[in-house]
Amino acid sequence: MLKFFLFFLFSTAFAEDLVIKLETAQTARFVYLSNILIESDKISEDYAKTLHKTLLFDLRCGGFAHVLSQKEESEKRVLDETFNIGYWSNLGTHYVIVPEIRQNKITIKIFDVKHACIRELLPLELSSSIREDRLLIHKISDLIHKSLFGVEGIAQKRILFAMQPEEGSDWISEIWECGIDGNDLKQISFENSYSICPLFIPEKPNNKNRSDYSFMYVCYKHGAPKIYMNTSLDRQGFACIPLRGNQLLPAISRKFDKIAFICDASGRADLFLQLFDKERGVLHKPVQIFSHPNSVQASPTFSPDGSKLAFVSDKEGTPKIFIVDLLSVLRDRKAPELHCITHINKENTSPSWSSDGKKIVYSAKTNGVRQIWLYDVEKQEEMQLTTGQGDKENPSFAHDSLHIVFNTTSPTFDIFLLDLNQQEPVQITRGPGKKHYPAWEP
Amino acid sequence: MIKKFSPIPLLLLLTGCMSTMNLWEDTKTASRYVNRKGQSLFKEVPDSRLVSSSREFYASHEEDFVPLRDQDLDNRGGFIEASIAQAKFSPGSDRSEIPGIESFRSPSTALQEIFRPIHFRTDQYTLMNSDQELFVQKMASYLKKHPLTYIFVAGHCDERASESYNLALGMRRANHIRSLLIKHGVKADQVHTISYGKEKPCDKGHSHEAWAKNRRVEFKLYDKQAG
Numbered sequence: 001m002l003k004f005f006l007f008f009l010f011s012t013a014f015a016e017d018l019v020i021k022l023e024t025a026q027t028a029r030f031v032y033l034s035n036i037l038i039e040s041d042k043i044s045e046d047y048a049k050t051l052h053k054t055l056l057f058d059l060r061c062g063g064f065a066h067v068l069s070q071k072e073e074s075e076k077r078v079l080d081e082t083f084n085i086g087y088w089s090n091l092g093t094h095y096v097i098v099p100e101i102r103q104n105k106i107t108i109k110i111f112d113v114k115h116a117c118i119r120e121l122l123p124l125e126l127s128s129s130i131r132e133d134r135l136l137i138h139k140i141s142d143l144i145h146k147s148l149f150g151v152e153g154i155a156q157k158r159i160l161f162a163m164q165p166e167e168g169s170d171w172i173s174e175i176w177e178c179g180i181d182g183n184d185l186k187q188i189s190f191e192n193s194y195s196i197c198p199l200f201i202p203e204k205p206n207n208k209n210r211s212d213y214s215f216m217y218v219c220y221k222h223g224a225p226k227i228y229m230n231t232s233l234d235r236q237g238f239a240c241i242p243l244r245g246n247q248l249l250p251a252i253s254r255k256f257d258k259i260a261f262i263c264d265a266s267g268r269a270d271l272f273l274q275l276f277d278k279e280r281g282v283l284h285k286p287v288q289i290f291s292h293p294n295s296v297q298a299s300p301t302f303s304p305d306g307s308k309l310a311f312v313s314d315k316e317g318t319p320k321i322f323i324v325d326l327l328s329v330l331r332d333r334k335a336p337e338l339h340c341i342t343h344i345n346k347e348n349t350s351p352s353w354s355s356d357g358k359k360i361v362y363s364a365k366t367n368g369v370r371q372i373w374l375y376d377v378e379k380q381e382e383m384q385l386t387t388g389q390g391d392k393e394n395p396s397f398a399h400d401s402l403h404i405v406f407n408t409t410s411p412t413f414d415i416f417l418l419d420l421n422q423q424e425p426v427q428i429t430r431g432p433g434k435k436h437y438p439a440w441e442p
Numbered sequence: 443m444i445k446k447f448s449p450i451p452l453l454l455l456l457t458g459c460m461s462t463m464n465l466w467e468d469t470k471t472a473s474r475y476v477n478r479k480g481q482s483l484f485k486e487v488p489d490s491r492l493v494s495s496s497r498e499f500y501a502s503h504e505e506d507f508v509p510l511r512d513q514d515l516d517n518r519g520g521f522i523e524a525s526i527a528q529a530k531f532s533p534g535s536d537r538s539e540i541p542g543i544e545s546f547r548s549p550s551t552a553l554q555e556i557f558r559p560i561h562f563r564t565d566q567y568t569l570m571n572s573d574q575e576l577f578v579q580k581m582a583s584y585l586k587k588h589p590l591t592y593i594f595v596a597g598h599c600d601e602r603a604s605e606s607y608n609l610a611l612g613m614r615r616a617n618h619i620r621s622l623l624i625k626h627g628v629k630a631d632q633v634h635t636i637s638y639g640k641e642k643p644c645d646k647g648h649s650h651e652a653w654a655k656n657r658r659v660e661f662k663l664y665d666k667q668a669g
Contacts, residue, residue, distance in 0.1 A: 170642070171642070194641070196641075220636075221542075222532065222533070222534035222535065222542040222543070223532060223533050223534055223542045223543030223544075223546075223594065223634070223636055224532050224533075224543075224634065224635065224636045225636070225637070226532075242506065243506055243507055244506060244527070244528040244529065244530055244531070244532065245528035245532075245635070246613050246616075246635060246636060246637050248609050248610065248613065248637065249606055249609060249610070262609075262610055262613070264528060264613050264614075264616075264617050264635060264637075265506070265507055265527060265528050266507075266509065266525050266527055266528075267525035267526040267527055267528065267617050267620070267621060268525045268614065268617060269610040269611075269613045269614045269617075272507065285506060285507050285508050286506075286507045286508070287507065287508045288507055288508060288509045288510045289510075290510075291510055291525070293525075296567075296607070296610045296611050296613075296614045297610060298606050298607050298609065298610035299606045299607070299610075312606070312607060312610075314565070314607075318565075319603070319604075319607050332511075333508075333510060333511040334510065334511055335510055347603065347604070347607075349603075349604040349606055349607045350604060350606045350607075363604055370604065393604050393605055393606070394604075394605065394606065409605065436605065437605075
């Protein structure tokens with residue numbers, strides 16, 4: 001017995017985090033991205049390098065490619081071999097991408113090594129505004145992604161997050177947007193108060209104006225936190241759910257016909273549901289979905305069809321994630337049956353359900369550090385996605401069910417991007433300020 | 443022969459399976475409930491009264507939300523804290539008679555002894571000991587004598603749990619103190635809650651001492667008479 005005990009102590013002392021590699025449908029392709037060839041006196045080399053950096057980031061983070069790119073001194077030799085099938089085949093490269101700028105237009109040539117053919121994207125006009133041209137590069141990245149891998153890219157998607165500046169008043173936090181590379185930062189709320197938990201509101205189908213969108217967030221500007229709606233063109237929002245008490249941690253269904261949130265209207269931290277219409281606003285009264293005398297509820301997230309909610313409750317002692325069927329609660333109006341999905345770790349929080357309905361990501365305390373975990377809905381299995389130091393919280397799935405953003409809370413509050421194919425988080429925000437509660441554009 | 447039977451040992455046996463932390467609160471609550479029931483048969487107890495139905499604990503929250511039909515609270519007697527609905531209008535809202543939290547102030551020096559912060563154990567939202575119960579009674583006594591004094595009960599947490607869970611736990615702490623004040627006779631509309639989670643620590647250290655300080659509720663007051 002003593003030997004067994006000592007063996008157990010020895011093995012646990014050197015145990016590493018259990019990380020299971022996800023089986024993904026797509027094997028990453030090897031892509032070479034050359035530097036941008038410039039035949040224009042209007043575009044400087046530095047400007048071209050900035051655009052190249054954006055393109056490289058987008059392709060690397062797309063989730064389907066290992067992207068290589070050479071330093072300038074090696075580039076010449078590589079370009080001499082651009083269309084040499086043998087050269088690239090020996091390197092195991094599937095595609096060679098050559099961007100060119102002629103006059104004020106950018107073109108992309110893609111050499112498909114396996115099929116020995118060249119595809120060329122139609123020339124697109126540069127504006128010489130770095131913000132606009134970076135958006136153009138994101139668009140090009142998504143076109144390349146779709147062309148090569150048959151899947152819509154995420155380069156054009158924006159991320160909303162809350163940011164509290166380090167200097168100045170402690171109780172100020174506003175909502176910001178950024179690109180997936182952390183660039184193109186833009187403040188979009190001006191409440192002069194504490195605003196957190198932002199969410200995009202899905203756009204109207206005919207809204208082509210990218211800079212005009214609606215979003216939701218929690219704001220403390222009149223005391224108790226309330227859920228606010230705002231548009232990117234306005235500075236201040238309005239409280240949209242007329243329910244007493246503190247309103248926190250909202251979630252929006254994909255059809256934007258329901259909002260789930262936590263509220264103490266009844267005197268406890270309960271789970272509520274509000275029916276919603278994009279044109280008319282709130283419909284009917286909010287409905288109390290779950291309440292428990294001795295517990296705290298938090299962080300709801302909708303299933304893709306809006307029929308279920310995953311949320312956090314500590315009714316069994318420590319925070320766990322449960323799934324509740326909304327239809328039966330709304331029909332029967334009784335305390336619902338809950339299905340617990342987290343069994344490995346004690347503290348599980350902030351779930352986010354993927355668009356394909358097959359996965360739920362969440363944060364869980366693992367060996368003293370908060371890591372990002374994934375629950376496979378079909379297999380009913382939990383898997384650890386991240387390792388290493390630094391607490392990680394508030395994961396949010398992108399619409400492609402492949403990419404996740406989350407924020408660290410130690411040693412800094414920054415936002416990271418993670419794709420399930422490659423599973424190496426990429427930091428996308430830096431510098432002073434507390435950045436947290438990231439949310440993807442749908 | 444009539445044997446005198448004290449319910450206290452029986453209650454202690456019944457709670458034997460619960461954790462030590464829960465034991466004191468539930469035993470105290472149960473014995474107080476039983477004791478008051480007994481007292482009320484013979485004399486008037488100034489700080490407590492029998493209620494005729496559980497509805498007296500509730501504000502009329504059916505007006506602005508649809509509640510679950512069978513809330514767990516109803517059949518648990520004095521063992522489980524009754525939920526007490528929030529005041530209908532939040533301070534600072536269009537239909538509220540009192541301004542928003544920006545008009546509330548930390549207790550003056552004279553009132554700091556009464557409205558001192560209340561601290562909690564890790565992951566708990568109930569009072570830790572009888573001293574805290576006395577603090578709550580003193581606060582309630584002051585507020586009953588000053589019905590135009592409004593109070594915000596702000597719930598806070600230490601840094602260790604996640605941001606989102608702590609927002610909800612702070613909410614629960616604030617509501618627990620609110621419900622105790624109301625049970626002691628304070629008007630429900632006098633007491634409002636706010637949760638800051640772990641967003642506003644009073645001690646930014648990373649030690650057990652700092653964490654203990656941060657697990658708290660604090661109070662802000664607004665005197666409508668003074669304006």
